[in-house]
Amino acid sequence: MGFESYRQGAFTRRLANLPDQPNMQAAELKTYFDSSPEELRQALNRLCDALGEFSAAAKLGYTASAGVPAQTVQDAIENVQKQVRDASVGKLPSGCVDGDKLAQDVRNRLTAIEHAAESETNARTAADTDLQSDMNTVKTTLTVKTACHFGTYTGDGTEKRTISLGYHPKAVLVFREGCYTGYSSAIYGGLASEDVPLMYGDSVGLGVTADGFQLLNSRNCALNLSGYKYSFAVFA
Structure with a gap:
């Protein structure tokens, strides 16, 4: 990152560049031979000096990880220091504590809680299923047995x-206008089923027929008074 300038390139004087029989004095030849090691020595010393500077860590690269997302050694050190400070005051980074770091008794409690929650979930699911089944049964029963x-x-x-209704009812309930079925000894409405008609003396005042219901209109059994409005509920 910040040390590219200290990279050693090709040596200034290479032995391969000398002729097979150099025309050089001994001292000159020695200096030529020593030049490459000297260049390397000087480059290494400059690099050591650079690494010794206070800002060297900021120039050294670092491969970021999930726990330490940094790009330089300096940033990585500061990140770790911050995590240590946060941990000392209870601010642990997310995901740094897993089950293996917990005490065995704590793990046992968490396991028990997990099993209890799972059992409760299963029980609730079973109860919901049973309730839904019961509701479906009631709905089916009401649909089949009661149509009003x-x-x-x-x-x-x-x-x-x-x-005439066009079908055979099981029971019929009649009210005269004003929502009452009788007054004193007079009958203005009532309930009759297919087996139990509403009787007026020896006559049927209100009864179920094969395709509807029948009414009687007499002195005190007024289920068909002219001009009066009657309401009825039929159960089939």
Whole structure:
């Protein structure tokens, strides 16, 4: 990084450049032979001096890691120092403490908590599945066994009248306008099932038929009074 200028290049005087029979004095030849080692010595000394400077660490490269994301030795040292300071006050970097660094009793507790959480999750999942199954069963049961339809009719005053629905109901509930079924001894509505009709003396006041329900309109059984509006709920 910062030491490229101290790299030793080709020597100034190379033995290979000399002729096979050099025409040189002995002292000159010795100086020639010593020149390359001297260049190397001087380059090495300059490098040692540079490495001894206070800023040398900032010039030395460093391969960054997950724990120490730095590009120079100086930055790496400062990063590690900061991590040590943070650790001394409880600010540990994320991921520096794994299970192997924990005491055995702490690991045992964490394992127990993990197993308890897993068991609770499994129990909740099973309970949710059972609840959903029960709800589906209830929904199916209600759909199959109970179908409720609502409607109205206006009395026409006839003594006996049949309201056709197009299907056989299991029960029918009738209310006269004002939402009541009787007053004193008079009947203005009521509940009848396919096996238990609403009787008025010996007559059927309200009863289930094969495709709807029948009504009686007499003195005190007024389920079809002319001009009055009646509401009904049919259970099929």
